[in-house]
Amino acid sequence: MSVADGARPGEVRLATDPASIHDATLAFVGRILSPWTDRGDCPRNMREARERGREAAVEIGEPYRPALSGLAPGGFAHLLSWLQGSRRDLALQMPRHADRPTGTFALRSPVRPNPIGLHLVRILAIDTASGVLRIDAIDALDGTPLLDIKPYLPSVDRPPET
Amino acid sequence: MSVADGARPGEVRLATDPASIHDATLAFVGRILSPWTDRGDCPRNMREARERGREAAVEIGEPYRPALSGLAPGGFAHLLSWLQGSRRDLALQMPRHADRPTGTFALRSPVRPNPIGLHLVRILAIDTASGVLRIDAIDALDGTPLLDIKPYLPSVDRPPET
Numbered sequence: 001m002s003v004a005d006g007a008r009p010g011e012v013r014l015a016t017d018p019a020s021i022h023d024a025t026l027a028f029v030g031r032i033l034s035p036w037t038d039r040g041d042c043p044r045n046m047r048e049a050r051e052r053g054r055e056a057a058v059e060i061g062e063p064y065r066p067a068l069s070g071l072a073p074g075g076f077a078h079l080l081s082w083l084q085g086s087r088r089d090l091a092l093q094m095p096r097h098a099d100r101p102t103g104t105f106a107l108r109s110p111v112r113p114n115p116i117g118l119h120l121v122r123i124l125a126i127d128t129a130s131g132v133l134r135i136d137a138i139d140a141l142d143g144t145p146l147l148d149i150k151p152y153l154p155s156v157d158r159p160p161e162t
Numbered sequence: 163m164s165v166a167d168g169a170r171p172g173e174v175r176l177a178t179d180p181a182s183i184h185d186a187t188l189a190f191v192g193r194i195l196s197p198w199t200d201r202g203d204c205p206r207n208m209r210e211a212r213e214r215g216r217e218a219a220v221e222i223g224e225p226y227r228p229a230l231s232g233l234a235p236g237g238f239a240h241l242l243s244w245l246q247g248s249r250r251d252l253a254l255q256m257p258r259h260a261d262r263p264t265g266t267f268a269l270r271s272p273v274r275p276n277p278i279g280l281h282l283v284r285i286l287a288i289d290t291a292s293g294v295l296r297i298d299a300i301d302a303l304d305g306t307p308l309l310d311i312k313p314y315l316p317s318v319d320r321p322p323e324t
Contacts, residue, residue, distance in 0.1 A: 018189035026183075106231065112310060150270055150280060
């Protein structure tokens, strides 16, 4: 580890950039159609995204459209995205407005060894022919590749009573 | 698309196996240490896993251990895993006990174009030196590669009031 180049004071870099490691490969199954084309303007999280009051969409690639069968509008789903512009080599990061560096696994920053975004969205409408799903909001840039859609199930996605 | 080889009636296969597409690459950051070594014995989801009453663990690879800094025991986190034994080429699947084929994106089956597992777990203890996190339960086989840890945040991970 070393202090990260071009990073904020206190940030620490991994010795090997995970981008150079090829343990497994991904296939993009679609892309996010988002109102946000500028990184500085993109909401930081889904709460901020909903507060902006702008709908978004997801376009599924043609081969994968049959896999939408059974998905219902009105329900919630997790989208998994590939945050392709993000660096992957930081172990400790300095979040904006934070007073000390924090480990990547304690943050929801897009900067992580595998920059997979997890977005809980409401599905408003589904057009199976065009593969376009309208969603309530998104905290990702226009064109962000999509990896997966998983229906939200309270029985497994909500912390259990303790 | 065609009827899937070695699959159940009604299942439909993608023309191109996503395993042969290399749009992006992943780095394994650790592995799951699980009581389940046999696929037939592995819980089907996190609810079933908790009902079994068996704790599990996650071991983070040495380079990534500093990234645990700031993660607190007692809280919940999403684990993202790589379900490496799963086929990736089914668009429509026939779940057990189902009466009709359903699209992959409407199911939580491990069979999906990108077999990324999403597991909401409670972190019981963290040993930063060894990189071992004890967790309450897991619905994955022993040795399953780990891709990411994301802290659970109710503000973004819980469906909003409507």
